[in-house]
Amino acid sequence: MSTDFRLPDLGEGLPEAELVQWLVAEGDTVALNQTIAEVETAKAVVELPSPYAGVVTGLHAAAGDVVEVGSVLITFDVAGETASAPAAPPVRADEPAQTETAEEKAQPNLVGYGAAPRGSARPQRRARAGAAARPAADTAVLEAAPHDAITMHDHIEALRERPRSTPPVRALAKKLGVDLALVNPTGRTGIITRSDVEEYAAKLSAAPAPTQVRTAPSSDPGVAHERTTRLPIRGVRKHTADAMVRSAFTAPHVTTFLTVDVTATSELISSLRADRALQDHRIGVMAIAAKAVCLALAHHPSLNSRWDAEHGEIVQHHYVNLGIAAATERGLVVPNIRDADGMTLVQLADEIGALAQTARSGKTPPSAMSGGTFSITNVGVFGVDAGTPILNPGEAGILALGAVRRQPWEHRGEIALRDVMTLSLSFDHRLVDGEQGAKFLRDVADVLQEPGRAMLLR
Known part of the structure; x- marks a missing residue:
């Protein structure tokens, strides 16, 4: 059958x-x-x-x-x-x-x-880079057409859902060189009609001629090289872009910075890696920072909250689903470790390693990237000292770890070479006051400066 x-x-x-x-x-x-x-x-x-x-x-x-x-x-x-x-x-x-x-x-x-x-x-x-692209006139209209023709707003609205039409209308659109994704439907139930396509085609013909793509000089006069490449926005990249725009224009972001001496953390990492009993567990600065964040969140619940505009409430979480930002070929993903606050340092290190490996292979399930309550991103692996990270939608805070650098630093009243790192904390100012954000960042920094302080925060 x-x-x-x-x-x-x-x-x-x-x-x-x-x-x-x-x-x-x-x-x-x-x-x-x-x-x-x-x-x-x-x-x-x-x-x-x-x-x-x-x-x-x-x-x-x-x-x-x-x-x-x-x-x-x-x-x-x-x-x-x-x-x-x-x-x-x-x-x-x-x-x-x-x-x-x-x-x-x-x-x-x-x-x-x-x-x-x-x-x-x-x-x-969908056309890939190097494949046949949509007619050049479509792009030209978006850039140069008068307001009574096609506007950028029309373009954005048209892309919100897949165009719906009948086979004859699609055939007509192909014949006239019209991209149905840019046509405003007027038919019953939102279907694009023949007249919609013909009207759009008329606007295209009335629009100014498109500017020709300039080409780079070539040693071979018979060969021209395009100076731009158009790549489709889709998949993880599209989702990340939508989420970041939504976050940036919904939550009022504030970022505060703190540079801290993490020499003791570096020494702890070296000693743990030298321990034969832990040779199968890669414990690094990210794992220790994750532990510090979990401990600090217990004392600063505003950083582990969510703004529920629909119900007019602030939702405080009594657990930590810790997001770990991972850069992949497909774009940035932020899977989270469920109930990270109940894990040991070794367990956190193992979970971080597993999440990173799964993310790089593109196998992270959608369920692992929802329900986070706080996130960490390690920009230091790219040689960056600090940044202003954007909140993951629905979360109150995100911590960026800068590069660990060996540099002169005041230590016990003298100048010495120390391992120094800058922490960048972005938070939602609707949920977190400046004082609360500063105290949280100070608590995280204290653990990284003196890992033994974790015993006091427990």
Whole structure:
């Protein structure tokens, strides 16, 4: 029996995912729960297990396609009857009614998959760098068109969701060189009509001619080199950008700095690494800073709070889900360590190492990047002394660790070479007063300056 499998909600209510690669091909025989593909959501790369045991008879997307939740992804030839599944979700008021066969409604209920599909749109191909780009006139209009034509606001609003239209209208748009993502729909239920496309095409023809891309000089007069490269904004990079903009323009940020002598911490790290009993645990400055933060948060609850504007409340957390910022090829991700306040130094070090390894491989699940209460970022690994980190949305504070530098410093009334680090604390001024932020940072610094003080903060 031929059975379709639709892209499920992979968690966090994300509406779409990009197909990274297929791990099966048409004609392959697959087992139940065998990994069939890798897809990238706005937060992470996720492996999709096969919902059926059978033969692959159709792949409905290619690597690089952006597939909406609910779209048919793969078709199987399954022997016998398909497994029962939850009933299909009701059709939303703003979507046209659709008819489905019993086979399409019988979706598997796999562990790790979220809500039922919400639509059945076909996958959308997005152009990669170097591939065929949208018509140059589209870009020119955004930069130079008069206000009565296309505005940047129109462009931003158009990108909020995938354009919906009929096949004839899409064919017309292709013929006229119109990008449907930039067209304002006027049809019933938000569908782009033929007149919408024709009106947009007329505006394009009335817009000023686009400026030609200048090219760099070349030793070969027959070869021209473009001076710019356009890369699509998607995946983790897009999610991070949206989160940072939302945070920067929602929470009033304040950043305070403190430079501290961390020689004692450096010596502690050296002694721990020399301990044969701890040779399988990499304890570094990040782990000690994480421990210091957990201890300090217990005495400064305002830094471990959340502003709930909807209910007009400040929510204080009695636990610490500690976010650890990690730079990856796909962008910045901030997975968090659950209940970090209850862990030992060795446990924290192991968790930090595991999170970093998983993040670099792109395998961090979306669930690991939600629910954080405070974050740490180590800018020192890039040779930077200080910065003004942006809060992770929903959190009251984030601590940046600068580079540890050996430099002259006052020590016991004399000048000596010491290990020195600058701490940068950004906090939400709605939740945290300057005094509270300063005292919290001082407590963290005290532990790094004299690790034995951790015994006093416990």
